[in-house]
Amino acid sequence: MPRPSLLLAYLAAVALALGVQWLVGGFSGVLLLAAGGLVYLVGHQRHHRLTLKWARQPTSAPPPDLGSYDEIVTPIYKYVRTRQNEYTALRELTNNVLSAAQALPAAAVTLDKSFQIEWCNAQSQRLLDLVYEKDKGYNIFNIIRLPEFFDYAQSRQWTRPLRSRREIGGQVCSLQFQLTQHANEGYLLLCQDITQLEKLQTTQRDFVANVSHEIRTPLTVLIGFLETMRDLPHEALTKEQRKQYEELMHEQAQRMLAIVADLLTLSTLESTEIVDGTNVQLAPIIDKAAVQAQSISRESHAFEFDVDPALAVVGQMNELASAVTNLLTNAVRYTPEGGKITIRWARNEHGEAIFSVTDTGLGIEKKDIPRITERFYRVDKSRSRASGGTGLGLAITKHIVIRHNAKLVVDSEINKGSTFRIVFPVETVVYEQKDGSTKATEAAGA
Secondary structure (H helix, E strand, O other): OOOHHHHHHHHHHHHHHHHHHHHHOOOHHHHHHHHHHHHHHHHHHHHHHHHHHHHOOOOOOOOOOOHHHHHHHHHHHHHHHHHHHHHHHHHHHHHHHHHHHHHOOOEEEEEOOOOEEEEEOOHHHHHHOOOHHHHOOOEHHHHOOOHHHHHHHHHOOOOOOEEEEEEEOOEEEEEEEEEEEOOOOOEEEEEEEOHHHHHHHHHHHHHHHHHHHHHHHHHHHHHHHHHHHHHOOHHHOOHHHHHHHHHHHHHHHHHHHHHHHHHHHHHHHHHOOOOOOEEEEHHHHHHHHHHHHHHHHOOOOEEEEEEOOOEEEEEOHHHHHHHHHHHHHHHHHOOOOOOEEEEEEEEOOOOOEEEEEEEOOOOOOOOOHHHOOOOOOOOOHHHHHHOOOOOOHHHHHHHHHHHOOOEEEEEEEOOOEEEEEEEEOHHHEEEEOOOOOEEEOOOOOO
């Protein structure tokens, strides 16, 4: 808005000039001066009004012509734009940092110097029962009521994390806490769920111990026989005794070779990617594996077959042969004499291909089923060793099944037997027509 005092002062000056000019005579110069001054004043007032309007929103570009106000407005506008760009960049950076913190698989909590909660991410609710809107401002020790965590925080010895246990969703989980002090005299708390990591570490320790034990046992037997044969005079052993010792040594050496071979197979399965598969007819593989299983059985078991010869899957022949053989030989080893073993290879109503081995053997307790595919895990250790198993067959089978995008399903009941199924997904199943051509599978009976 124009300034009234400035306008009145200007009009008073013009009136005074006109009065003086009237007294002395001549009006043209004064009128010209008055007109010019009035034009300048109107322009100045316009620039002033536009400047005030722009000042209400200084982030927008100023009008193109502000007269003398340009010298003031232009540097202000540049400064405001610079600060606005910096603020926008800082806000984007902050949002990115917060988004990254929210995406962390660990709980992240910022605390002030009194250990009061300032901020926490989404994982904090799952691991620590923290809700930002509800718990902001609360002391962290009122939320995490673990004496060992309180002692850890107060000790200020944070070079190593704290491990503790806490119930989450009805299960006891292992948690790892790590506190760090940041520049603003506050603290950052990170909490990770390391339950699976601890299980993996336990499995690795058990594996090393089991490998040592499994190899040491036949080595001890082998060395014992060698020392006996070395220390005794040659004539002290009959020909039959010497032959028996040699056969036992050969058996133990073969056992070590089998363990090493299975370990190498496992290593290969774990460290390599499966190459493009081919159409594998499983019926001939089943026949060959059945011959091997029957030789181990020595006619002590009844075998029943229900095999679809036209059914095939896309995969690696050698790996599938290994999985089939492992399941069949396991059934023989864990089924008492006179038991029955049933082998099936067929499609189900969903079009999946299922290879199953059902026995009437000893059965497996429910608590053992999740662990039977672990390396060297044995439900009946003495029986497995006596029957020549290495303890790695099901671990190998599990990896082969995973590499073929299939599933290994185990159903068992103590003293009634077990059923092991490999379920191949529809997209890997191929069915051979009578004319020799093949096509993708369809649901059985469709």
